[in-house]
Amino acid sequence: MKKKCMVLFLSLSMVLTLFVGCSDSKDSEKQLQKVTLNEVAHSIFYAPMYVAIEKDYFKDEGIDLELVTGFGADKTMTAVLSNEADIGFMGPETTVYTYNEGANDKIVNFAQLTQRAGNFLVAREEMPDFRWEDLKGRKVLGGRSGD
Incomplete structure (x- = not known):
């Protein structure tokens, strides 16, 4: 899990460096x-990014990151x-749908960025001997309906 979080954080950092260039300002x-x-959606798999935002690591690198949840x-x-967002975190299937619809x-x-879905099953009461049955x-209750 630690390795996956580090890979996610490094991947995001590499993507975001594309948006940082030389400034025309001589200041x-x-x-x-x-x-x-x-x-x-918010996901535990993005936890390193949330920490980096809270600790101002992106600002330290010259990035004013605005995080929006699309739901x-x-x-x-x-x-x-x-152009309301520069980057979108989502599954690759949306790109295929967009391409198939003929988007310009x-x-x-x-x-x-992640290798598994960030979904968890939680209960209101402790179930120490839980079985799927x-x-x-x-x-x-699911996070959203499937299509």
């Missing part, structure tokens, strides 16, 4: 490059295509 003061990142891959892709803008994917006949 010695560091100017921040505004970058808007739209994530499809759905379709909304995140729309934000990227409409081509999206570039950076793959494998315990879910039969129970109501389970």
